[in-house]
Amino acid sequence: VERLGKFHRSLGPGIHFVLSPIECISFQDTIREQVMDVPPQDCFTQDNAPLNADAVMYMRIHNMKDACYNVFNVRNALLNLCLTNVREEVGRLTLEEAFSSRGELNKRLLASLNKVSHGWGIEITRVEIQHLEPSADILKALESQISAERKKRATILQSEGEKAKLINEAQGRAEAMLADAEAKKKSMILASQAEAERQSLEAEGIQIAIQTIANSIISMGADSSTALKEAIKFLGLARYMETQGKFAASEGTKVLMFPTKVVEGLSGLLQ
Structure with a gap:
């Protein structure tokens, strides 16, 4: 409210009195x-x-x-x-x-x-x-940029997929090779164990055979040392004859040769 052309007061909500004509409302708003x-x-x-x-x-x-x-x-x-x-x-x-x-x-x-x-x-x-x-030019450039970004992302995703595929294939081959190596290792271990058991059983059989032959010779009046030597000699000659027999049984013409020591050994055993 202005009084005589100068600001006098501001009015709030409600009923107010204005002294006209010396006062007037110069501005009002919400x-x-x-x-x-x-x-x-x-x-x-x-x-x-x-x-x-x-x-x-x-x-x-x-x-x-x-x-x-x-x-x-x-x-x-x-x-x-x-x-x-x-x-x-x-x-x-x-x-x-x-x-x-x-x-x-x-x-x-x-x-x-x-x-x-x-x-x-x-x-x-x-x-x-x-x-x-x-502007239209900027929109066109933005569309081209967005299209290029999409192609770039698609290329990256494709390359990552191929990379993952190659990695998986390599891992699969490595695991297969490892499994094959493990299987071969186990097979070799089992074969070695079987061979060791065979040799152990064979040695045990040889020991029993030598002891049996030696006991027989001792019963014939020989001393234990002589009997043991003769038993070992007999078993060696028997193995030699067994090997020669297998050789003779194979196909083809053969010439069997008996060393002098073998013949002498056989003669001694027969005596």
């Missing part, structure tokens, strides 16, 4: 939150990419006096302030950042607008960038 649609405008990002940006702004008047006397046409001033700040904040970002950091852009706009609007008795409660539309 203290509720209001919405202002910011028209689209052309902007340029930090990397000189053209963008068309529009926003919406939510504001509330908290001081009617400041809104009336500190600025002329407060809504027009807020609109121009928002347009300027949108251009400025978009210009600080690259094209990729402008699309990926929409929330951060809104926060920076809100902070920069409130720095000025508080002096006008206005509180900006929220600012939202509604659309960011690049």
Whole structure:
């Protein structure tokens, strides 16, 4: 309310009396939150990419006096302030950042607008960038980039799949070779154990045979030392004759040769 052309007081909600004609209401507005649609405008990002940006702004008047006397046409001033700040904040970002950091852009706009609007008795409660539309050339370039990225990812996935396949095949071959080696190792161990058992049994049989022959010779009146030597000689000659017999039984013409010591040994045993 102005009295005689000067500010006198501010009126709140309810019934008030104004002394006319010395008093008049020079400015009135609502203290509720209001919405202002910011028209689209052309902007340029930090990397000189053209963008068309529009926003919406939510504001509330908290001081009617400041809104009336500190600025002329407060809504027009807020609109121009928002347009300027949108251009400025978009210009600080690259094209990729402008699309990926929409929330951060809104926060920076809100902070920069409130720095000025508080002096006008206005509180900006929220600012939202509604659309960011690049030019047709930028859209075409973005589509090409997205297509290239998709092809790149597909190639990487394919190569990783082939790599995993080769690794699995190599691991399979390695496991198969290891299993084969283990099987051969076990087979060799079993064969060695069987051979050792065979040799042990054979040695035990030879020992029993020598002892039996020696006992027979002792019963004929020989001493134990002589009997043992004769038993060993007899068993050796018997093995030699067995080997010669197997040789003679094989196919083909053979000439069997008996060394003199063998003949003498046989003669001695027969005596």
